[in-house]
Amino acid sequence: MKFHDIAVLIWDFDGTLYKPNPALFAAVRQAEYRTIMAHTGWTKEHTIEAFEKLYKKVYSSATETVARIVGIPTEDAAVEMENYFDRRDFLKRDDRLIELFQKLKSYRHIILANGVIARHKETLKVLGLPAKTFELMVTSEVVGKTKPHPEGFQYILNYTKLPSKEHLMIGDRDLVDLAPARALGIKTCLVWSDKPSAHADITLPTIYDLSSCLPL
Numbered sequence: 001m002k003f004h005d006i007a008v009l010i011w012d013f014d015g016t017l018y019k020p021n022p023a024l025f026a027a028v029r030q031a032e033y034r035t036i037m038a039h040t041g042w043t044k045e046h047t048i049e050a051f052e053k054l055y056k057k058v059y060s061s062a063t064e065t066v067a068r069i070v071g072i073p074t075e076d077a078a079v080e081m082e083n084y085f086d087r088r089d090f091l092k093r094d095d096r097l098i099e100l101f102q103k104l105k106s107y108r109h110i111i112l113a114n115g116v117i118a119r120h121k122e123t124l125k126v127l128g129l130p131a132k133t134f135e136l137m138v139t140s141e142v143v144g145k146t147k148p149h150p151e152g153f154q155y156i157l158n159y160t161k162l163p164s165k166e167h168l169m170i171g172d173r174d175l176v177d178l179a180p181a182r183a184l185g186i187k188t189c190l191v192w193s194d195k196p197s198a199h200a201d202i203t204l205p206t207i208y209d210l211s212s213c214l215p216l
Ligand SMILES: [Mg+2]
Pocket: 012, 013, 014, 015, 016, 171, 172, 173
């Protein structure tokens, strides 16, 4: 299948621009716990219990879960957490990703992520993509909310002023990245999944397959 009217590609960052990485994701989880412990003085055990009670049950964003537990704005929780881990320790240059973006150079690229812009820029450098590949980066620092809240998606639609169906959201989590996009009429692509999503317009086993779904 090919998408025909897409002008803007909206990219999730973690687990999308690189294959979901269990060691990195474990480091992120530890960083979330450390943020909670730094604010509350709780034991690790108590922290994990409080986190598990809310994450994926009340809040589908882990960053928002941390923010609500310690009572700080989501964008502050995102910034604090990022002090406790570094994606660059887990990632390296990805020539296939670089090649993908060369093929997609006629498209506009925007990042919509739940992390912090400065950290995403540093990580892009490691992956081998210039930060200027992306004309805009939207995080909770920009809109005050993380996905799956609609604010970031809406911000991008207001920015491009194009019809929503001319945007394609690419992400690794249906509930967080794709469901809110779909609700606004944005096309959706689930990546790094062997199981076809019942909801996404298309499911791809790797990010590199995306070039076969778009006119180049
Ligand atoms: Mg992700």
